Amino acid sequence: xxxxxxxxxxRARIGDNLRRTPLLSAPALDDIAGRRVLLKxxxxxxxxxxxxxxxxxxxxxxxxxxxxxxxxAFSSGNHAQGVAHAAREHGVPAVILMPKDAPRAKxxxxxxxxxxxxxxxxxxxxxxxxxxxxxxxxxxxxxxxxDDALVIAGQGxxxxxxxxxxxxxxxxxxxxxxxxxxxxxxxxxxxxxxxDAPGLRARSCEPEGFDDVARSLAAGEICxxxxxxxxxxxxxxxxxxxxxxxxxxxRLCGPGLVVTEDEVLRAMALxxxxxxxxxxxxxxxxxxxxxxxxxxxxxxxxxxxxxxGNVDPALYARALETLPETMA
Amino acid sequence: xxxxxxxxxxRARIGDNLRRTPLLSAPALDDIAGRRVLLKxxxxxxxxxxxxxxxxxxxxxxxxxxxxxxxxAFSSGNHAQGVAHAAREHGVPAVILMPKDAPRAKxxxxxxxxxxxxxxxxxxxxxxxxxxxxxxxxxxxxxxxxDDALVIAGQGxxxxxxxxxxxxxxxxxxxxxxxxxxxxxxxxxxxxxxxDAPGLRARSCEPEGFDDVARSLAAGEICxxxxxxxxxxxxxxxxxxxxxxxxxxxRLCGPGLVVTEDEVLRAMALxxxxxxxxxxxxxxxxxxxxxxxxxxxxxxxxxxxxxxGNVDPALYARALETLPETMA
Numbered sequence: 001x002x003x004x005x006x007x008x009x010x011r012a013r014i015g016d017n018l019r020r021t022p023l024l025s026a027p028a029l030d031d032i033a034g035r036r037v038l039l040k041x042x043x044x045x046x047x048x049x050x051x052x053x054x055x056x057x058x059x060x061x062x063x064x065x066x067x068x069x070x071x072x073a074f075s076s077g078n079h080a081q082g083v084a085h086a087a088r089e090h091g092v093p094a095v096i097l098m099p100k101d102a103p104r105a106k107x108x109x110x111x112x113x114x115x116x117x118x119x120x121x122x123x124x125x126x127x128x129x130x131x132x133x134x135x136x137x138x139x140x141x142x143x144x145x146x147d148d149a150l151v152i153a154g155q156g157x158x159x160x161x162x163x164x165x166x167x168x169x170x171x172x173x174x175x176x177x178x179x180x181x182x183x184x185x186x187x188x189x190x191x192x193x194x195x196d197a198p199g200l201r202a203r204s205c206e207p208e209g210f211d212d213v214a215r216s217l218a219a220g221e222i223c224x225x226x227x228x229x230x231x232x233x234x235x236x237x238x239x240x241x242x243x244x245x246x247x248x249x250x251r252l253c254g255p256g257l258v259v260t261e262d263e264v265l266r267a268m269a270l271x272x273x274x275x276x277x278x279x280x281x282x283x284x285x286x287x288x289x290x291x292x293x294x295x296x297x298x299x300x301x302x303x304x305x306x307x308x309g310n311v312d313p314a315l316y317a318r319a320l321e322t323l324p325e326t327m328a
Numbered sequence: 329x330x331x332x333x334x335x336x337x338x339r340a341r342i343g344d345n346l347r348r349t350p351l352l353s354a355p356a357l358d359d360i361a362g363r364r365v366l367l368k369x370x371x372x373x374x375x376x377x378x379x380x381x382x383x384x385x386x387x388x389x390x391x392x393x394x395x396x397x398x399x400x401a402f403s404s405g406n407h408a409q410g411v412a413h414a415a416r417e418h419g420v421p422a423v424i425l426m427p428k429d430a431p432r433a434k435x436x437x438x439x440x441x442x443x444x445x446x447x448x449x450x451x452x453x454x455x456x457x458x459x460x461x462x463x464x465x466x467x468x469x470x471x472x473x474x475d476d477a478l479v480i481a482g483q484g485x486x487x488x489x490x491x492x493x494x495x496x497x498x499x500x501x502x503x504x505x506x507x508x509x510x511x512x513x514x515x516x517x518x519x520x521x522x523x524d525a526p527g528l529r530a531r532s533c534e535p536e537g538f539d540d541v542a543r544s545l546a547a548g549e550i551c552x553x554x555x556x557x558x559x560x561x562x563x564x565x566x567x568x569x570x571x572x573x574x575x576x577x578x579r580l581c582g583p584g585l586v587v588t589e590d591e592v593l594r595a596m597a598l599x600x601x602x603x604x605x606x607x608x609x610x611x612x613x614x615x616x617x618x619x620x621x622x623x624x625x626x627x628x629x630x631x632x633x634x635x636x637g638n639v640d641p642a643l644y645a646r647a648l649e650t651l652p653e654t655m656a
Contacts, residue, residue, distance in 0.1 A: 022350060024372065028440050043604045044352065044369075105601070105651075112356050269641070273433070276371045276637030278604040309604030313597070313648035320641035323433075 002149045002244065004195040007156035007188065010057040014157060017089060018052055019045055021158075023165045023303070026274035033291050036301040038174075040162055041277050043309030047113070049235070049283070050158055050185055050307050051082030051145075057154025058143045059086035067092050069139035074131060076102040077235055078308050079145040084115035095140055097131050103312065146184030147242030155185040159192025159202070162303065166197055173199040174301040177257065177286035180204035180213050181236035183245030185307060190252035200303070204249060204256040205285040207233040207264060212240050213249065214256025222246055232261055232315060235282030235308055257296050263288040268319040271306065280311035281319075330477045330572065332523040335484035335516065338385040342485060345417060346380055347373050349486075351493045351631070354602035361619050364629040366502075368490055369605050371637030375441070377563070377611070378486055378513055378635050379410030379473075385482025386471045387414035395420050397467035400459060404430040405563055406636050407473040412443035423468055425459050431640065474512030475570030483513040487520025487530070490631065494525055501527040502629040505585065505614035508532035508541050509564035511573030513635060518580035528631070532577060532584040533613040535561040535592060540568050541577065542584025550574055560589055560643060563610030563636055585624050591616040596647040599634065609643070611636035 021042045029037045042050045059071055070093035073083040080096045087094035094115040098107055099122050111117050118134065120127050135142055144151060159176075166174065176193060178186040183204070190202035204213045210231050215223040224240045231237050241249060264281050267288035271279050279287065286304035289296065349370045357365045370378045387399055398421035401411040408424045415422035422443040426435055427450050439445050446462065448455050463470055472479060487504075494502065504521060506514040511532070518530035532541045538559050543551040552568045559565050569577060592609050595616035599607050607615065614632040617624065 019350070022347070022372065028437075031440070041372075044350065048604050109356075112359070272606055272641070272644070276376050276606040278600055278606060313600065313651050316600070317645040317648055320645055323641050 002152040002156070002188065002191060002248070004191055006149060006153035007160060007192050010150070010153040011157045011160055013060040014053065014056050014154070018056060020161055021045055024275045024277065028274045029270060029291065032270070033302070034294055035297070035299070037290050038301065038303045039271065039275055039287060040158070040303055040305045041275070042158060043277055043279050043283055043306045047078070047081040047085050048308055048310045049078035049082065050155055051078040052085055053157050054151035054154035054184060055079070055082030055086040055143065058148060058150040059083065059090055059092070061150050062141055066141060069141070070094060071143050072097070072131060072135050072140040073143045073145070074127060075145060077106055078310060080106070080110045080115070081113055083143050084110050084113035088114040095134055097127055106310070146182030146238070147244050149244060152184050152188045152244060154188070156188030156192040158185065158305065159189035160196055162189070163193055163196035163200065166200060166303070171301055173299055174303050175297055175299045176200050176202045177205050177289050177302060177304045178202055179236050179283055179285045179305065179307045180206055180256070181282070182238040183213060183241045183249050186253065187245040187248035189305070190248055194252055202253050204253055205289045206236065206256060206258055207231055207285055208258055208260050210237050211256065211258045212238070214258050216241050216246060217249060217253065217256050220250065233264060233282040233285060235280060236285065257289040257293055259285055259288040259293065263292045265319040266322045267291055268316070269322045272320060273323060277306065278309040278311065278316070279306045280308045281315065283308035330480040330484070330516065330519060330576070332519055334477060334481035335488060335520050338478070338481040339485045339488055341388040342381065342384050342482070346384060348489055349373055352603045352605065356602045357598060357619065360598070361630070362622055363625070363627070365618050366629065366631045367599065367603055367605070367615060368486070368631055368633045369603070370486060371605055371607050371611055371634045375406070375409040375413050376636055376638045377406035377410065378483055379406040380413055381410070381485050382479035382482035382512060383407070383410030383414040383471065386476060386478040387411065387418055387420070389478050390469055394469060397469070398422060399471050400425070400463050400468040401471045401473070402455060402459060403473060405434055406638060408434070408438045408443070409441055411471050412438050412441035416442040423462055425455060434638070474510030474566070475572050477572060480512050480516045480572060482516070484516030484520040486513065486633065487517035488524055490517070491521060491524035491528065494528060494631070499629055501627055502631050503625055503627045504528050504530045505533050505617050505630060505632045506530055507564050507611055507613045507633065507635045508534055508584070509610070510566040511541060511569045511577050514581065515573040515576035517633070518576055522580055530581050532581055533617045534564065534584060534586055535559050535613055536586055536588050538565050539584065539586045540566070542586050544569050544574060545577060545581065545584050548578065561592060561610040561613060563608060564613065585617040585621055587613055587616040587621065591620045593647040594650045595619055596644070597650045600648060601651060605634065606637040606639065606644070607634045608636045608639035
């Protein structure tokens with residue numbers, strides 16, 4: 001079970017190996033939201049997402065003689081790069097199983113981090129069997145994307161960082177909006193804030209149609225999504241909250257927030273214009289909630305965590321078209 | 329005359345009112361450049377450019393009883409917002425003269441910072457006469473965009489920050505590439521590095537066809553640009569280096585670097601993909617030089633200063649089209 005001590009230990013293992021991402025703001029965003037909005041720009045993290053934290057936490061916690069054999073992960077995106085980065089920096093091999101139809105840039109990006117990418121066919125191959133065979137044959141340790149205490153602890157380091165940043169600005173009360181897939185980041189941040197900034201409360205944010213966490217929180221028990229594809233917010237589409245993460249979410253987070261895809265695209269464009277950071281759709285759900293859902297918010301200050309910035313340029317261009325006018 | 333003491337004094341006046349912008353890097357960029365590349369992400373500065381530094385330095389140095397009357401500046405872009413921000417935070421009026429055909433978003437952005445925007449017609453109005461009349465009638469203090477010792481000192485605070493960041497990473501030798509218009513930032517940074525990081529050398533970067541500083545450095549005397557419009561790098565197109573800035577550039581900076589517009593667009597796209605920061609064309613000239621001009625560079629480490637991030641979305645979308653493949 002994850003707890004604050006595990007999060008502090010993860011922070012110590014991470015040390016200066018990852019970035020302390022900035023808290024940004026702009027008067028224009030405050031005007032839109034009708035309250036003070038701060039953006040935790042985690043899209044500027046190494047590998048472009050918070051997944052570098054959980055990856056480092058998990059890889060660094062493996063006993064050296066086991067770790068030397070290598071690690072393995074399944075991912076078509078941010079978790080792949082987080083684990084690949086941590087493995088490379090620890091000087092151990094990483095094997096990442098990616099679907100053949102994963103974005104070329106993400107495959108290249110994972111390879112550029114030194115990982116061995118094994119491609120599988122979503123239709124024909126049994127991904128889990130392939131992974132188990134590889135892990136068995138080579139003695140690789142599996143790093144799960146969210147339902148793992150060490151991964152949750154790593155993501156929780158973002159919460160410790162945020163608690164300190166809020167304190168240095170004199171912010172004692174705020175809602176902290178977190179883009180939520182399986183709940184690894186949201187639950188880790190919630191635990192960290194409970195300990196270090198009890199006036200700050202983590203809340204999950206999801207896109208419409210993939211709101212398993214919001215429905216689970218409302219029902220008091222784990223609910224599944226009907227669909228698993230068809231969202232622009234691919235990075236945070238998961239079947240259901242995790243068995244480790246949900247009890248934490250249930251205890252510490254209020255009702256979940258849900259936004260539309262149009263709101264997500266507009267939030268990406270407003271971050272481009274007013275904060276000059278690139279946010280991917282799955283990472284902009286939180287900012288969309290902060291800007292466009294005043295009815296669901298209760299605090300004078302909201303902190304939106306922009307969880308990632310790895311986005312297809314064509315989709316990004318589409319987001320920019322939502323800006324009311326061009327500057328040319 | 330600007331000197332290191334003025335820069336340190338500007339830093340003291342700025343205090344915590346502006347951001348300490350991060351130094352970012354990505355293995356993929358090192359691979360392209362064939363050397364270590366660091367990006368000083370000054371596009372994340374308040375108002376989206378380094379101009380906030382010079383604006384603060386100048387406004388904060390005016391005697392309070394004079395400052396209370398207000399300040400005035402001519403600018404269609406980043407300097408306007410830098411001065412407007414500083415004036416607002418000091419609680420004094422700012423009047424910004426902007427051309428009627430300035431980008432709507434920049435006019436709105438300057439107004440959003442509380443400035444009074446006075447529009448003039450480039451063809452029919454005498455901008456200088458209008459400004460002089462307003463300044464006279466209201467007792468406003470003019471803040472020039474670069475050829476002003478207090479403005480140079482403010483821009484130099486970026487150099488102090490960079491010297492400290494380089495030292496903390498053990499970087500003793502590097503070329504520091506600076507996007508250069510009138511030379512306010514380049515000269516300020518050069519002075520700061522001379523004092524605090526003598527192994528780091530500032531070098532000017534400009535777009536092809538608007539390389540007045542490179543030609544002036546080569547000739548040993550101030551040369552003018554033939555054209556003053558028609559560049560995508562509008563933020564750094566000025567008629568010639570300043571009378572205060574050029575002697576500093578001549579003494580401290582090596583030969584100027586010159587890049588093509590295509591290289592600028594590719595640098596913007598690579599920063600999008602690998603660093604997740606938005607850079608405007610005039611702010612990406614330095615990164616373009618770092619990535620695509622190895623023949624002009626002599627150090628194992630280069631630090632490119634991304635000076636601004638206020639860019640037309642349509643132009644940004646055009647830059648993204650230079651990426652070799654889409655991620656969709």
